Amino acid sequence: MNKTVVVELDQNGKEIFHTAGYEKYWISRVGMETVWLRKERVKEVVSVQETFAAMEFLEKPERGIVSAEISIRMKMTDESCRWTRVGYEIMMPDNGTDKKVVVTFTDEEKEKQSEAEYAEVIRERDNLILTISGGIAIYEITDKIRTVYITEETAALAGYTKKELMEIIGENALALCHPDDIKTTQNYFKTRRQQVRVMSYEYRIKNKNGMYQWVSVRARFVQQKNSILLYTIMTDIDQIKKAEEDARMQKKMLELALQQSDFRFWDYDIKTHRLYRSWAVTQQVGFGEYEENVPEGFVELGLIHPDDCEAYLEFYHNVQQGKNQRLTFRAIHQNGEWGWMDIAYRVFFNEQGEPVRAIGVGGDVSKQREKEQKYLKDFELFRDVSIYAIQRVFLDVFLVDIPTDSIRLVLAQGGYMNMKEIQGYDKILNQKLCRYVRDKEDAVKKLSIAQIKKNIALTKDHKLEYTFELRNEKGRKCWYKYYISYFHENTEKLLVLVKDVTNTTRLEDEKRLELEAALLQAKKANDAKKAFLSNMSHDIRTPMNVITNMAKMVLEEPENKTQVLDYMNKICSMSTFLMGVISDILDVSKMESGKLQLRKEPYSCIELHDAVCAMMEPLCREKNITFYTNLNPQNDIIFTDKTKLNRIFFNLLGNAVKFTPAGGKVSFLHKNIVRKDGFLEWDTVITDTGSGMSKEFQRKMYQPFEQENQLVTDSLAGVGLGLAIVKMNTEAFGGTIAVESEPGKGTAFTIHLKAPYMSGEDYHMHYTASKLQTDLAGKKILLVEDHKLNMEIAKKILEKKQMKVTCAYNGAEAVALFEKMPEYTFDAVIMDIRMPVMNGLEAAAAIRAGAKADAKTIPIIAMSANAFAEDMEKSRRAGMNRHVAKPVEPERLFGVLSEIFSD
Missing domain, CATH: 3.40.50.2300 (Response regulator)
Incomplete structure (x- = not known):
């Protein structure tokens, strides 16, 4: 794609024309005008990580900045993101025509990738250095160089044993040295040993395979009477040399790619104080590829401005100590003039935690410094406008510094305080902030630093809001609202905004009264459902009690097959009943909508008798209540939904036991039984000698979740669905239900039902x-x-x-x-x-x-x-x-x- 794309906009942000390649940017689909006018849309055209920086960049024209640039990852139409340098310049024609905006997009993806690849090569070289082992050797220097002592590690560097190597280099330490390196090494010894006691040098030796390899030697001279002893540590650096050669190639390739960019970088060797320059820096300063004795050499040559030398030396001293640093200073350029430079270093460490090298980046910021001066003036204007805007909304604005217990006033009663600092926040709180508050004790407690820190930690967004009623200086009733939050997520600084919300609060009070009335009505309707949610376990625990205890009885009497069979039948019956309870609870929505489905299945009178007795006898025995039924266990069959039929009887019988005191009586009677035309029609009457029901409750007792409050205690609580389910199921069967009850005189329910009927004998003939x-x-x-x-x-x-x-x-x-x-x-x-x-x-x-x-x-x-x-x-x-x-x-x-x- 084209490296640079140009787009021209009119003063309203509308696109006039663009060059080829613009269509590959996603912003071409969203529309430059849309993003220019609605800055929140910028998140659609840049990488998520760049959204905030892009928003700040788009605000610069509004602050009067006529040109700017930013490197950012732009979204492309192929769904990728590419590094792009985006710039704009506002053109102000002299002929009086409308101003125009020229926007440029320059692709920097390859440069970024090259930079990353070069850094990777350098890291690989450093890793090689840290993994290479070395050997120790001692030589005597007279008119020749004789080997005095070597270690096995030294011999192993060239693939020899210690004995083999000593036979070769015993009298001539340079016997394996590359011919091109012998004279250089000899001269190095002669010229250096008089000047320094420790030196480092590199040369090639022939290994056992006949190949030459590079070694690095760190040597120390010790003067003897008639000779000099040379103590050395030798390290195999052959792989390093190859890696450095590869790195140089990579570096050249990288610099060729960066020739057209303004990017500046260099590599600083902390151990040797050598600085390797990139091509761009070499062209800028006019010096060679590398420089020795950095930083002292630059200062001695007068390349650093005298006023900045101390800071420059301190900067490099910190880098050498392993600290990442950044510095803006003045240096002399190739043209002989002083210019501002901004550089930064990132330090890298070896496995021992020692700083070994640093990558420096930076460049000439002279023009930027000029722009910064202009920016400061623009910022002052921006500050004044911002303060004016804040004054239109807030009365007081201040920052609280928690560690020093001080505040910085921005606004006080609408007046700008120029960030005035005042000590003693709690004292100010008592004397000033809460002076006119109606409930001063409550305000002081909420606004104290200790309480704010405690409460703000409990919030998700670290924000607090308090509204206080007070009397102003004229005695008028008003309300102030305090907005409290951390300043830029700094937990040591609180931003406090105070707003007059008197008019809003009065309207809210009126609305609140209306809502309270509506809430009271809704609360009455919801109280019954709350009781249901808190007590719903009652109807589940009753059959579970039967199931649990009879299961234990089966385990206690496994040999009594007749008794076990009886227990298991009752467990099955109670399991069916329990499923009915669960279905009723989950089907409340069906009941309220009238969508209830019945299924017809055979149900024998024997099964109904056993189910009722299995449930009622333990309950009545537990409360010392007499239970009576006239249901004879016959083998007659009715076709009905036996689960819902059980729910009718079990709910009414359960309520009867629940509200009947000890010594009372509960009966389950069947009357007016008629068998005609294949149907069985009868009345079931359930009576108790319990607490009874008031006439008022009887009018609403079939509504879901309703209970008669004066009769309900913790021991009598239920789900409040029983009578509603009874009514629903009875009507679904086409039956009727009637009640007679008075408080203190008990209750009698009469249920009239009709169902298809078949004798037990006929049933078994048809359904075997x-x-x-x-x-x-x-x-x-x-x-x-x-x-x-x-x-x-x-x-x-x-x-x-x-x-x-x-x-x-x-x-x-x-x-x-x-x-x-x-x-x-x-x-x-x-x-x-x-x-x-x-x-x-x-x-x-x-x-x-x-x-x-x-x-x-x-x-x-x-x-x-x-x-x-x-x-x-x-x-x-x-x-x-x-x-x-x-x-x-x-x-x-x-x-x-x-x-x-x-x-």
Whole structure:
């Protein structure tokens, strides 16, 4: 793409024209005018990390800055982000025409990448240095150089043993030295040993493989009587030399890429005090590629302004100590004039934690310094405008410095205080801030530093707001609002803004009175529901008490099969009742909307008798209440929704026991029984000798969550749904309910019901287990269930009817198995809904969408704990034929399968 793109705008930010390449920036789609006028839209065209900087950049024209630049990552139309130097300049024509804005976009991505690659090469070289081991050697220098002592590590550098190497270099220490390096090394010894006692040098030696490799030697001279001893530490730097050569190549490539940019960088070796310049710096200052003795050499040459020398030397001293530093100073340029330079160093350390090198960046900021002076003037204007704007909103503005207990006043009663500092915040708080507050004690407590720190820590956004009523100097009633927050997230400084909110508060008071009236009415309606939420466990614990204790009895008498069977029947009955309780609680929304569905199933009088007795006898025995029923255990069958029928009776009987004191009586009587035309019609009368109900409560007792407060105690509390459910279920059956009750005289409920009827003998003639067995035996079922225990239960239920079961543990596995097997392998699919990998709804839809001949016709039955009507509707839309709710009732499941297979 083009390196630089130019866009020209009119004074309103509307685009006039652009050069090629602009269309590759995302801002070309959003529109330059949109971003120019609505600065919050800038987040759509730059990287997320650059949003804040971009917002500040767009504000510069409004502050009168006619030109500026910024390096930022811009979003591209290919969804990437590229480093781009964005600049603008406002053109003011002399001929009186409207001003124009020229915006440039210069691609810097390659330069940024080259910079990162060069830094990586340098890091790799440093890592090599830290991992190289070395050896020790001692030489005697007379008219020749003789080897006195070497270590095994020294010999190993060249691939020799200590003995082998001594035989080669014993009398001639330079025997393995590269011919080109022998004379240089000898001269180095002669010229340096008289001047310094420690020196470092590099040369090449021939290793055992016949190849030359670079070594680095750090040597110390010790003067003897007739000779000089040379103590050395030798290090293999062959890889380093190769890495440095690669680095130089990378550096040259990088500098070629940066020739057109203003970027300046260099590398400073902290150990040797050598500075390696980039191409750009070399061109700017007119010196060589590297410089020795930095920083002292620059100062001695007079390249640093005399007034800045001390700061310059201190700056480098800190870098040498391992501190990242930044400095702005004056240096002489190639043209001989002083200019301002801004440089910064980032220090890097070796594995021992020693600072070894630093990367410096910077450049000439002389023009920027001129702009800064102009900026200061603009800032003063901006400050004055800002203060004026703040005065229009706030009365007082001040900063609280927590450690020093002082404040800096910005505004006081609307007047600018020029950041005046005053000591003693708490004293000022008592004397000034809270002088006219109505409740001074409350205000002082809330506004004290200790309380602010405590309260502000509890908030998510670290902000506090307080409104205080007070009398102003004229005695008029008014309200001031305090806004308190940390200043720029600095937990040691608090920003406090004070606003006169008198008019707003008066309007809020009027609105508050209206809301309080509405809230009071809503509270009355909600109190009953709160009681329900706090007491809903009552109706669940009652059947759970039966289930838990009878389960324990089974464990205590396992050998008594008759008794165990009786216990298990009662546990099953109470489990069914418990499911009814849960369904009623979850179906409140259905009750309120009138959407209640009944199902018809056979229910014997024996089962009803056992269920009632299993629930009532323990409750009555616990409270010493006499329970009486005239329900004879016969084998007659009615067809009804037995769960909802039980709820009618159990709710009324439970209330009767609840509100009847010890020694009282509860009865469950059946009267006016008529069998005619295949129907059974009867009245059930439930009476108690309890507390009774007032006439007022009787008028609203069927509403959800209602309870008669004067009769409800902690021991009598319930969910408040019982009578509402009784009324709902009775009317769903087409029946009626009537009540007679007076406070202190007990209660009598009469329920009139009618249901299809069949004698026990006729029922067993039409609905025998053998027929069901014949219908289901041999059927092949694909059972899909992710819960292993549920899978085991369902599999055993199906196999009891001699069905053949194939298991799959998620929807994806079921679909794959169905598609893999031949057509018509399975007679039906029983599928859970909530499963990992693929849920039941998705799996059913996938099966129906398949190409197999039986994909559209095979029965699919949902078997799920999702039991609401909307869940069943989702199953139907996914292609499922029926929906069976968990916990699974075997007879219910067998009935559904029989119906499907008989269709």
